[in-house]
Amino acid sequence: MKHYYNPMSRAISTDWMLKELDVQHEKINIDFATNENNAADFRKINPMGKLPVLVDGETVVTEVSAICAYLADKFPEKKLAPEIGSVERAAYYRYLFFTGNTIEPAFSLAACGFEHPDPVSAGWGDMPRVLATIEEMTPTTGWALGEQFTAADVVFGGLLDFSITFKWIEPSPKVAAYVERIRQRSAYKATHTAF
Ligand SMILES: N[C@@H](CCC(=O)N[C@@H](CS)C(=O)NCC(=O)O)C(=O)O
Incomplete structure (x- = not known):
C-alpha cells in the first residue's frame, strides 16, 4: 500500500x-x-x-x-471496526459520515467567519446544532463506540483534535477530555509530531 x-x-x-x-x-x-x-x-x-x-x-x-x-x-x-450488521456498526457509520458531511463543512466555513445563509437547506445546518450534536456524540468515558477504540475515533476524534489545535472551536469539558484521551494513545503520539 x-x-x-x-x-x-x-x-x-x-x-x-x-x-x-x-x-x-x-x-x-x-x-x-x-x-x-x-x-x-x-x-x-x-x-x-x-x-x-x-x-x-x-x-x-x-x-x-x-x-x-x-x-x-x-x-x-x-478490531478497529465493529462487525457488519451489528448495532455498533450503525453508530460507526454515523460517526464516519457525520464527520465528513457535517462537521467538516460547518467548521471550515466557521473558521473563515462564515455561516451558510440557508442552514435549513445546507446539509450541515448551523454551528449551534452541529456543536450540540458533537456534544451528544462525544463519549464521557472510553471511545465513540464504548470500550472498543475504532476508526470512528480516528475520524471523529481526529477532526475534533485538529479543530482544537487550530482554534476552530472552544471545546466543552467533555470534548476536551475525550480529545485528551486520544492524545495519550501511543499511535497518536507517533504521528502528531509536526504540531
Ligand atoms: N475531504 C478531504 C479533504 C482533504 C484536504 O482538504 N486536504 C488538504 C490538506 S489538509 C489538501 O490536500 N489541500 C491541497 C489543495 O487543496 O490544493 C478528506 O477528507 O480527505
Missing part, C-alpha cells in the same frame, strides 16, 4: 490510523511548497489534488473517512 502524505495535512489522521493498525506500507511525501499535489501524475491518482490518498494495488481511496473505513475492514483482526 502507498500512503500519499504531508505532515501538515489531514493525512496526519490516516497516518495515525496506519500506526494504530501497525501495518506495512510505503509513505510518499507530497510537497505542497512545490505544488506536487497538482502535478499531472498526482492528479491522475486524485483529480482533487488533495491529500491523503491511499493506493492499494489497483484500488485508489481518497477522503480521510473512506481511507480509515477501508483500512479497518481490510484488517478485521485489528
Whole structure:
C-alpha cells in the first residue's frame, strides 16, 4: 500500500490510523511548497489534488473517512471496526459520515467567519446544532463506540483534535477530555509530531 502524505495535512489522521493498525506500507511525501499535489501524475491518482490518498494495488481511496473505513475492514483482526450488521456498526457509520458531511463543512466555513445563509437547506445546518450534536456524540468515558477504540475515533476524534489545535472551536469539558484521551494513545503520539 502507498500512503500519499504531508505532515501538515489531514493525512496526519490516516497516518495515525496506519500506526494504530501497525501495518506495512510505503509513505510518499507530497510537497505542497512545490505544488506536487497538482502535478499531472498526482492528479491522475486524485483529480482533487488533495491529500491523503491511499493506493492499494489497483484500488485508489481518497477522503480521510473512506481511507480509515477501508483500512479497518481490510484488517478485521485489528478490531478497529465493529462487525457488519451489528448495532455498533450503525453508530460507526454515523460517526464516519457525520464527520465528513457535517462537521467538516460547518467548521471550515466557521473558521473563515462564515455561516451558510440557508442552514435549513445546507446539509450541515448551523454551528449551534452541529456543536450540540458533537456534544451528544462525544463519549464521557472510553471511545465513540464504548470500550472498543475504532476508526470512528480516528475520524471523529481526529477532526475534533485538529479543530482544537487550530482554534476552530472552544471545546466543552467533555470534548476536551475525550480529545485528551486520544492524545495519550501511543499511535497518536507517533504521528502528531509536526504540531
Ligand atoms: N475531504 C478531504 C479533504 C482533504 C484536504 O482538504 N486536504 C488538504 C490538506 S489538509 C489538501 O490536500 N489541500 C491541497 C489543495 O487543496 O490544493 C478528506 O477528507 O480527505
